[in-house]
Amino acid sequence: MTYVGIDVSKKTLDCCVLDADNEVYLKVQNSQGGYDELMSLLVLYDDVHVCLEATGSYWQSLVEFLAANDVRVSVENPAKIHYFAKASMLRMKSDKRDALLIADYCKVMTPRLYSPVAAAVAELKLLVGMYQRLKKQKISERVKLLEAPALVKPLINSNIEHFNNQLLETKEMLKAFFRSNADLAHKHEILQTIPGIGFSSGVVLLSILASGYTFESANQFVAYLGLNPRKMESGTALKGRERISKIGKPEYRAALYMPAVVAYSKNLYPDIVTRLQSNGKTPKVIIVALMRKLAIYAYTVYKTNSAYVAK
Structure with missing residues (x-):
């Protein structure tokens, strides 16, 4: 060799x-x-x-x-x-x-061999990447606006309006893409049956799941997103708090953060939230747990090609 x-x-x-x-x-x-x-x-x-x-x-x-x-x-x-x-x-x-x-x-x-993605999936990833970059740029401008001098605030507001228009245009391009790709459109629709998952988070999850990565289990998908727990423990000297690994692209986790916040604030998963609260978990920990649970549901829905069913 x-x-x-x-x-x-x-x-x-x-x-x-x-x-x-x-x-x-x-x-x-x-x-x-x-x-x-x-x-x-x-x-x-x-x-x-x-x-x-x-x-x-x-x-x-x-x-x-x-x-x-x-x-x-x-x-x-x-x-x-x-x-x-x-x-x-x-x-x-x-x-x-x-x-x-x-x-x-x-x-x-001996790393695994690369599997080329289908042309439609490559197009989807390109549009999703653009959508994520525009959202990031818009957020950056909104943060600047908080402490900007009055002289430049109109310019920053103009930038924000520009990014809003670009986001709307990109979203329309994504909708047009789904009209031309029935199979991926169906996958996107069933992902949105998961409580808390909307259009934007759905397209991000779809762009990952459809990319040809050979996730053999939901846990592998969770680990790919960097939402798997990471223990800091060795002997008696090192015993830190358990955290998520954060290995993987932060924009993937960001796509699940707001859906998890919505799920928590609207109590969309009462059994999960109640159990964690009874164990003394803080809201931040509960939101991360909901992010992980949403990723598991997304993997299951995609693999079974069927809408979410509450248990």
């Missing part, structure tokens, strides 16, 4: 080919010409497994090219490779060294 680590940046690809005999380094442009140059090297080896980090959006066209040429490729969370480097006690950092590190990671960890 030949392992290839690629350190991806906006303009270049630093590649390390690692086989039983030696290491070969290659630096090419992150462009079609660079991909062709890389492929001319890979064809010299048998049974190639390429691994790279999911760095922004710079990796996507490369992965599509490799998959189209029947090259085994894995796309990994940068945090995994970061902790692998710490475990290996590496003290150097360079593009060349990072490429070798990724190749080593591929050899030792």
Whole structure:
């Protein structure tokens, strides 16, 4: 087996080919010409497994090219490779060294292969990503408005109005998307049967669940969102409070936060809330527990392809 680590940046690809005999380094442009140059090297080896980090959006066209040429490729969370480097006690950092590190990671960890998403799902993720960015920018402007001098408040209000219009336009684009994609539209509708889940949180959950991630259980989905509990306990010296791991994109957890707040304030899940309150849990802890429960319900509804039914 030949392992290839690629350190991806906006303009270049630093590649390390690692086989039983030696290491070969290659630096090419992150462009079609660079991909062709890389492929001319890979064809010299048998049974190639390429691994790279999911760095922004710079990796996507490369992965599509490799998959189209029947090259085994894995796309990994940068945090995994970061902790692998710490475990290996590496003290150097360079593009060349990072490429070798990724190749080593591929050899030792044998990461699962990348599964290309359907064109419709890719379009959905693009629209959802835009919707989330616009919401984040709007919130940022609203925070600025609280302490802004009177001189610039009209400008900030104008920005907020602009983002409101952009959000409405993006939402209309999402509605048009669902009119053209009946299967995903049905999935989105049944996700909204979960009490507390609305249009916005539904599209975010759908964009994750439909992305081809092989979640084998609801607990895996919860862990992917970073809502799984993390114990801080070792011997007698270290005994901290249990917290959520927060591993994963914060915008995914943010999409569940407001639905959980609504569910708590409107008492949509009285049995859960009452049980936690009787155990002395604070409202903050209860809201996080509701976020986790909403994620479990979303996974179940998506996998069974049926509307939520209260138990």
